[in-house]
Amino acid sequence: MSTVPVNDNRLAVLDHSRLRAKAGKSGDERGRISVRDVDIVFDTASGPHVAVQNASLTVRPGEFVCLLGPSGCGKSTLMNAIAGFVAPTRGEVTVDGYAVTEPGPDRGMVFQQHSLFPWKSVKENVAFGPLMAGVGQNEANSVARTFLSLVGLAAFENAYPNTLSGGMQQRVGIARALANYPSVLLMDEPFGALDAQTRIMMQENLLDIWREFHNTVVFVTHDIDEAVFLSDRIVVMSASPGRIIADIDVDLPRPREQSLLTSPDFMALKRQCLDLIRKETLNAFQRQNKAG
Amino acid sequence: MDSTSNAVMRTTEPVAEAPANPASDHVAPKEPTPALPMARQKADNESRLPTRIWLKNTGVRYVTRILALVTAVALWQVASTNGFHFYINFDNIPAPSVVGTALVAELAGHEFYLHILHSLERIAIAYALAVVLGVLLGVAMGSSRWAEDIILPYIELLRPIPGVAWIPLAILMLPTEQSSIIFITFLGALFPVVINTVHGVEQSNSVLIRAARSLGASKKAILWHVVLPGAMPSIVTGLAIGMGVAWFSLLAGEIISGQYGIGYYTWNSYTLIQYPQIIIGMFTIGGLGTLCTLLIRQACNPLLKWQAKGGRS
Structure with a gap:
């Protein structure tokens, strides 16, 4: 992939040495995720519920991986384990060799919706991470402006989130997660609440940004088109209990554009995912019928 | 894709509509729906009021409110001057004109202002204490189950006790008359602040x-x-309610005041059978209470300005 020249002084303070997963100062790799033999069991009123069963997964630095599956298949739970919000009942999650025990700014999180602080302006939202990292207010503000420019919302820095459209709010959410220079970006159905047109545009926007950052992305979705369009790899999960049932390489050329959505290669991959999920859904129905 | 441009996000996405047009969601239903065209049109018209008409409506509402008050005063005047007596007895109630004359006399002297100043001082001290302690307790209770289990029984038990009932204990426990009055006023303001703070903190958004x-x-x-x-938002509601309760607790507290305070003024007028002064005292308390509550809401507005521009959820 060719490097993207930065010709705009608005991006001058972007620290590129901190951006790329594969080009750290000492050549270290950042953003390697390893999930080993993970079970996640929740205690519920009706007994233990196995949300994730025996999941193992390695994500390489700079890789864009989608977790794909029907609702309730545990894909969000697995992501929350990587984020550090949920502790595995069994097994281990490590990022860059360190066991995940709690959430941290090295793993930026983008939520489905309504996750911006409504009492903070757009700029204050994005400046929050750097501020928590201990940089001064001025420095945090300038980092915030840089990242708002990156998502095309520099003009809205003083707006409150509830005056923005859903797509704009999600762009602020992405800028806020990136302002900490995370090695891993975790995205939990970030475009799920947007209308179809806005969603496609956001997907292209996200790939533009990722081209510059090239950090590791784990992206949860139940939308097959979205998964195929975005990712290097699709990890398919099935429901009750949530298991990883397939790991599909997406060998489509980048940069990707909307025209790809109708290409034969895209269709073939989409069919592969559809068949897998259909088979699993049918199996799940049969199991439920037997159990019932 | 143009690889010479940097990865700035495309900004073709439509900007959120201006908040001045809150009814934009209702514009142009995508497919024509033949069913109930009348009902649809009515709903549309109601939700698409231009600002001008809205202002006009609001103006009409305020005029209505003022007229309602004026009407009550007029009826009172008629009832008092004619000695209305049918179950409710207006024989000994001074007419608004009489009260007004007495008020002008009070406003001309300086005693009346001293009463108000003393009350304001007590309110200020009691309210400040209630706000600080109330928010602290409320945050502690809202964020720690342990703190809530320890403090909540006291709150629930003490909250229904009216200010008047505290007078004997306040006199026994506290060194001065002033501190007793402030204590009773403080208690009145404290509970609404605590309860609303707990409520607000417990509703924290987990996302x-x-x-x-x-x-x-x-x-x-x-x-x-x-x-x-x-x-x-919840705390500010508690602060506003607390201010109102502080004023009527103050009246109870000032029963024991020996010299000054608008509550003392009212009780003393009752003892001396000065009917117009009783009414002046009552309305002064009501007016000052309302005014202070408004001031609190205004002072808190900057903290809530993010809520104002609604529109998109």
């Missing part, structure tokens, strides 16, 4: 807390940047 944690926020930072601002 926002998770977002803050993933951005590296400490527990203290989450309390300051997420929990407290989120609880602020």
Whole structure:
């Protein structure tokens, strides 16, 4: 992939040495995720519920991986384990060799919706991470402006989130997660609440940004088109209990554009995912019928 | 894709409609729906009021409110001057004109202002104490189950006790008359502040807390940047209610005042059978209470300005 020249002084303070997963100062790799033999069991009123069963997964630095599956298949739970919000009942999650025990700014999180602080302006939202990292207010503000420019919302820095459209709010959410220079970006159905047109545009926007950052992305979705369009790899999960049932390489050329959505290669991959999920859904129905 | 441009996001996405047009969601239904055209049109018209008409409606409402008050005063005047007596007895009630004359006399002297100043001083001290302690207790209770289990029984038990009932104990326990009055006023303001703060803190948005944690926020930072601002609408409601309750607790407290205070003024007028003065005292308390509550709401508005521009959820 060719490097993207930065010709705009608005991006001058972007620290590129901190951006790329594969080009750290000492050549270290950042953003390697390893999930080993993970079970996640929740205690519920009706007994233990196995949300994730025996999941193992390695994500390489700079890789864009989608977790794909029907609702309730545990894909969000697995992501929350990587984020550090949920502790595995069994097994281990490590990022860059360190066991995940709690959430941290090295793993930026983008939520489905309504996750911006409504009492903070757009700029204050994005400046929050750097501020928590201990940089001064001025420095945090300038980092915030840089990242708002990156998502095309520099003009809205003083707006409150509830005056923005859903797509704009999600762009602020992405800028806020990136302002900490995370090695891993975790995205939990970030475009799920947007209308179809806005969603496609956001997907292209996200790939533009990722081209510059090239950090590791784990992206949860139940939308097959979205998964195929975005990712290097699709990890398919099935429901009750949530298991990883397939790991599909997406060998489509980048940069990707909307025209790809109708290409034969895209269709073939989409069919592969559809068949897998259909088979699993049918199996799940049969199991439920037997159990019932 | 043009690879010479940097990865700035495309900004073709439509900007949110201006908040001045809150009814935009109702514009142009995508497919024509033949069913109930009348009903649809009516709903549309109601939700698409231009600002001008809205202002006019609001103006009409305020005029109505003022007229309602004026009507009551007029009826009172008629009832008093004619000695209306049918179950409710207006024989000994001074007419608004009489009260007005007495009020002009009070306003001309300086005694009346001393009463008000003393009351304001007690309110200020009691209210400040109630706000500080109330918010602290409320945050502690809202964020720690342990703290809630320890404090809540006291709150629930003491809250229904009216200010008047505290007078004997206040006199026995506290060194001065002034401190007793302030204590009773303080108690009145405290409970609404505590209850509303607890309510606000307990309703913290868990997604926002998770977002803050993933951005590296400490527990203290989450309390300051997420929990407290989120609880602020509820806390402000508590502050406003607390101010109202402080004023009517003050009246109870000032029963024991020996010299000054608008509550003392009212009780003393009762003892001396000065009917116009009783009514002046009552309305002064009502007016000052309303005014202080309004001031509190105004003072808190900057903390809630993020709520004002609604529109998109």
